[in-house]
Amino acid sequence: MQPVISIRELTKTYAGGFEALKAVDLDINKGEIFGLLGPNGAGKTTLINIVCGIVTKTSGSVTVNGYDNVTDFRQTRSRIGLVPQELPTETFETPYNVCRFSRGLFGKPPNPDHIEKVLKSISLWNKKDEKILMLSGGMKRRVLIAKALAHEPEILFLDEPTAGVDVELRQDMWNVIQSLRETGVTVILTTHYIEEAEQLADRVGVINHGEVIVVEEKTKLMRELGKKELVLHLAEPIDTLPVGLGDYRLELGADGSELTYHYDTKGEHTGITALLGALHEAGIRFNDLHTSQSSLEEIFVGLVKKGA
Amino acid sequence: MNWHAIKAIYRTEMARMMRTVVQSIVAPVLSTSLYFVIFGAAIGSRITEIDGVSYGAFIVPGLIMLSIMTESISNSSFAIYFPKFSGTIFELLSAPISYIEVVLGYVGAAATKSVIIGGIILTTASFFVDINIVHPFLMFLFLILISVSFSLFGFILGVWADGWEKLTIVPILVIMPLTFLGGTFYSISMLPQTWQTVSLFNPIVYLISGFRWSFYENADVAVGLSLSMVILFLAACLGVVWWIFKTGYRLRA
Numbered sequence A: 001m002q003p004v005i006s007i008r009e010l011t012k013t014y015a016g017g018f019e020a021l022k023a024v025d026l027d028i029n030k031g032e033i034f035g036l037l038g039p040n041g042a043g044k045t046t047l048i049n050i051v052c053g054i055v056t057k058t059s060g061s062v063t064v065n066g067y068d069n070v071t072d073f074r075q076t077r078s079r080i081g082l083v084p085q086e087l088p089t090e091t092f093e094t095p096y097n098v099c100r101f102s103r104g105l106f107g108k109p110p111n112p113d114h115i116e117k118v119l120k121s122i123s124l125w126n127k128k129d130e131k132i133l134m135l136s137g138g139m140k141r142r143v144l145i146a147k148a149l150a151h152e153p154e155i156l157f158l159d160e161p162t163a164g165v166d167v168e169l170r171q172d173m174w175n176v177i178q179s180l181r182e183t184g185v186t187v188i189l190t191t192h193y194i195e196e197a198e199q200l201a202d203r204v205g206v207i208n209h210g211e212v213i214v215v216e217e218k219t220k221l222m223r224e225l226g227k228k229e230l231v232l233h234l235a236e237p238i239d240t241l242p243v244g245l246g247d248y249r250l251e252l253g254a255d256g257s258e259l260t261y262h263y264d265t266k267g268e269h270t271g272i273t274a275l276l277g278a279l280h281e282a283g284i285r286f287n288d289l290h291t292s293q294s295s296l297e298e299i300f301v302g303l304v305k306k307g308a
Numbered sequence B: 001m002n003w004h005a006i007k008a009i010y011r012t013e014m015a016r017m018m019r020t021v022v023q024s025i026v027a028p029v030l031s032t033s034l035y036f037v038i039f040g041a042a043i044g045s046r047i048t049e050i051d052g053v054s055y056g057a058f059i060v061p062g063l064i065m066l067s068i069m070t071e072s073i074s075n076s077s078f079a080i081y082f083p084k085f086s087g088t089i090f091e092l093l094s095a096p097i098s099y100i101e102v103v104l105g106y107v108g109a110a111a112t113k114s115v116i117i118g119g120i121i122l123t124t125a126s127f128f129v130d131i132n133i134v135h136p137f138l139m140f141l142f143l144i145l146i147s148v149s150f151s152l153f154g155f156i157l158g159v160w161a162d163g164w165e166k167l168t169i170v171p172i173l174v175i176m177p178l179t180f181l182g183g184t185f186y187s188i189s190m191l192p193q194t195w196q197t198v199s200l201f202n203p204i205v206y207l208i209s210g211f212r213w214s215f216y217e218n219a220d221v222a223v224g225l226s227l228s229m230v231i232l233f234l235a236a237c238l239g240v241v242w243w244i245f246k247t248g249y250r251l252r253a
């Protein structure tokens, strides 16, 4: 499939000499929800801002729908909507007016129906004529989302959309993202809350120190890089592990009544059968067991640590 | 060309100005009246005529220039400085627009307001003195060209300024003195020879002189030279704005 955004060897060195991006290559597929994960200062905002035209690149290229984002900026920018990380809003304007302004700015003819739809979808309709100055932080973010959607973008960037956001807004936002996806809009969200990427994203890219470390389908990433663990609830608590079980790197927890075994699904053999045999021989009985897969968060922390 | 963007910017800017309509209309009316009381009555009683024009009427073109220059600069510099300051500029930078749309929108709105204010001052002045405009078309052309040039200049100032002080200091420290020394309230020919020569280095002399010529056909410098100076200034400002957007100077990191 032809990627909707293609980033090649993109670098950015800020005026002070700081190298925020080091030869980033990244493709975003049409219609997907892409989660760009990275700790603070990793270069997420820099990357997004270069694609949107807010920051100038140092070298490399960005194409959107095949158009270069510098030479054909009108083609690329008119397709993109951006909800920035900070909350810069006009103070004396109203939500309705700023949406109408944004739509015009991005070259679209007036369409009151669309603006009404957008404002309603993000629960702003009843505040549409209030001065933005008077709105709460959460409401301001809603205004920014509505602005970004006012010109019906094909690609939406959300830079840390849920940092400091209440549950209600998060829910609204996720609903909006889902319905955008249904209409074929590509969504790229950056976050350092992994839970967000885990719930929403189809694919995940991890960026750290200006380098994209890994890009993978979320489920595959979790399967491949994820460790599984097996927890056994013992019938009788034990104080120490029997000597014969030393090879399994077991963890004894919950006052000696729980044994945790880590294994790799990708490995040649998981070692579960052998472990269970060994337990039987050692005379340890258990009355329950469950397995769980490590979360994206654990994978992410592992990756970032390794890269550091 | 993104016409919807030009319309959006222009409309929003005009609406912003309308919110402060009282201060934008009352202020020039009040200050013009004050100038008339102070300069017209106090000085006018001593200087009755300059080149066959009553002193009160003589200062009208200068007063209009003074207002439209300061208004153009302050309106457009604020219009671009404020989004830069508050961060809302991100939207302009990420929009499918080039300097053409930005200039037509912001500078167009600021210049429109200046022209309106020029009209208000002219009307106010006509209550104090008799004004006849010999070359109304040329007068209007000067008014528009100068409003546009100084709005462009203000735009550049707003992009360049990285603090409120810089935004206010240039109009006060540079434009005001040059305007006052540029023949707003007197004819250059009234100065000693040396100061006449020095004055010719003040670009604003040419603007005021040309504008006044369109009223009364009397001027300190040839009207053709005045018009050339205005166009030169306009072209220079356009060039700088074009360069700003090309390089992203003080707009893009």
Ligand SMILES: Nc1ncnc2c1ncn2[C@@H]1O[C@H](COP(=O)(O)OP(=O)(O)O)[C@@H](O)[C@H]1O
Pocket (backbone or CB within 6 Å): A014, A015, A016, A018, A020, A038, A039, A040, A041, A042, A043, A044, A045, A046, A047, B253
């Ligand atoms: N305008 C700038 N000038 C200099 N350095 C910057 C600028 N903007 C960001 N940086 C630096 O670039 C790095 C990446 O920043 P950013 O892209 O905002 O990261 P993230 O969004 O992942 O938190 C940080 O170290 C930051 O300090």
Ligand SMILES: [Mg+2]
Pocket (backbone or CB within 6 Å): A044, A045, A046, A085, A159, A160
């Ligand atoms: Mg960021």
